[in-house]
Amino acid sequence: MLKNILTSFSKTKASTLTLLDLLDQARAAVERAKERAEAIRRAPMDEAGAIARVDAWLDQAATSAIDRIGLEYATQPEWAGPSLPMPTFPGDTAPNAKPGLEVLLGLIALTSRDHLRAVIAGQIGDRLAGDPGMNSQTRAKRLAEAEADVLSAELTEERLVREMQASGLDVARRPDVPGVVLLAADTALPS
Amino acid sequence: MPNPAEITLDPQRLAALAAIARRSRATLSGVNDALHNLRDAKHDLARRLDLARATAAQSYAARQMIGTDGLPKGQTAGAFIAALEAQMADLAADLVVREVEQAEASDAYSAARANLKAAIAHAEASGLPMPTGIKEAA
Numbered sequence: 001m002l003k004n005i006l007t008s009f010s011k012t013k014a015s016t017l018t019l020l021d022l023l024d025q026a027r028a029a030v031e032r033a034k035e036r037a038e039a040i041r042r043a044p045m046d047e048a049g050a051i052a053r054v055d056a057w058l059d060q061a062a063t064s065a066i067d068r069i070g071l072e073y074a075t076q077p078e079w080a081g082p083s084l085p086m087p088t089f090p091g092d093t094a095p096n097a098k099p100g101l102e103v104l105l106g107l108i109a110l111t112s113r114d115h116l117r118a119v120i121a122g123q124i125g126d127r128l129a130g131d132p133g134m135n136s137q138t139r140a141k142r143l144a145e146a147e148a149d150v151l152s153a154e155l156t157e158e159r160l161v162r163e164m165q166a167s168g169l170d171v172a173r174r175p176d177v178p179g180v181v182l183l184a185a186d187t188a189l190p191s
Numbered sequence: 192m193p194n195p196a197e198i199t200l201d202p203q204r205l206a207a208l209a210a211i212a213r214r215s216r217a218t219l220s221g222v223n224d225a226l227h228n229l230r231d232a233k234h235d236l237a238r239r240l241d242l243a244r245a246t247a248a249q250s251y252a253a254r255q256m257i258g259t260d261g262l263p264k265g266q267t268a269g270a271f272i273a274a275l276e277a278q279m280a281d282l283a284a285d286l287v288v289r290e291v292e293q294a295e296a297s298d299a300y301s302a303a304r305a306n307l308k309a310a311i312a313h314a315e316a317s318g319l320p321m322p323t324g325i326k327e328a329a
Contacts, residue, residue: 151193172215172298175305179313182208182306185201 019164023171026157030174033153037146046133050124054117058109065106068099152190154181159189202319208310209328212303219296226289233282240275247272304329 045053069082084100109116134142157174158181164171173182247268307329314321 148193151195155193155198172302173306175302177306177309179309179311179316180195180198180200182310183200183202183204183313183317183319185199185204188199 019160019169020171023157023160023164026153026160027174030150030153030157033146033150037143037150040134040139040142040146043139044128044131044133045139046135047121047124047128049133049135051117051121054120054124058113058117061102061106062110062113063106065103065110068103069107151178151181154178155184155188156190158182158184159191162186162189200314200317200319202314202322205307205310205314205319205325206322208303208307209325212300212307212328215296215300215303219293219300222289222293222296226286226293229282229286229289233279233286236275236279236282240272240279243268243272243275 044050068085071082073079084103086095086097086100088095154177158177161171161173307325311321311326311329
């Protein structure tokens with residue numbers, strides 16, 4: 001596609017309208033490449049990756065709850081059982097229930113981990129609805145390819161803009177052209 | 192597939208982009224001045240038109256011609272007012288065109304400035320030499 005644009009450009013330098021059409025095509029190619037990259041960024045994670053994140057959260061919530069509830073003070077003679085953290089901050093009239101609720105959630109994660117994990121795994125499966133999702137390595141690889149496509153399309157667009165400006169046409173660049181494209185030497189642009 | 196790290200950079204591009212930014216700023220400034228002048232002219236014309244209408248409403252003699260305030264000698268009030276109204280319509284049309292030009296010039300300047308800023312940021316991150324007077328144009 002990009003090669004076709006440049007081939008057409010070299011054949012039709014005389015026609016301003018054609019040049020503007022080619023620039024429109026180059027810009028459309030940039031947009032499409034950006035959309036592909038964005039679709040990869042937004043693609044859902046695969047089930048194994050999502051479950052691994054849930055496991056990490058369950059670990060963190062359970063550990064944090066145990067750390068905060070202070071059960072180790074059961075060794076102290078005056079210990080009378082744990083209490084949920086419900087601090088009242090300066091200026092507040094009622095205690096803040098959030099820390100206490102987080103501890104409760106952590107204790108549920110600790111004591112009912114397998115059941116909770118199974119429920120969440122079912123929800124993840126329902127949400128993916130047969131979509132295999134994308135693991136981190138695949139996403140990184142495909143994103144690198146998509147970003148290279150974007151850069152390639154932007155370099156093609158830049159070449160058209162420079163040639164048009166050199167031939168006296170008053171053509172403006174997009175405001176979001178990246179610095180590397182703007183500074184690219186003429187020899188680094190596709191021919 | 193191009194790799195951003197492998198693209199050869201040309202510091203001279205900074206000067207080219209700064210020139211575009213300066214040129215587009217000058218264009219915008221020119222369009223702004225022209226628009227300002229047109230608005231002044233429209234304001235003056237509106238005053239003349241108000242005065243002519245007021246004078247014409249004062250007396251039969253004034254309506255018929257004449258060298259009273261606001262009306263040129265030898266021309267009927269109706270013809271004079273019609274001429275002023277035609278000028279006003281032309282000015283209003285010119286203003287619409289100039290306002291479109293101003294919006295386009297403003298967009299072009301914003302884009303050129305954003306391009307120059309992006310290029311300066313990338314040049315600094317890449318350790319390219321910065322020609323004098325480039326940052327002032329951004």
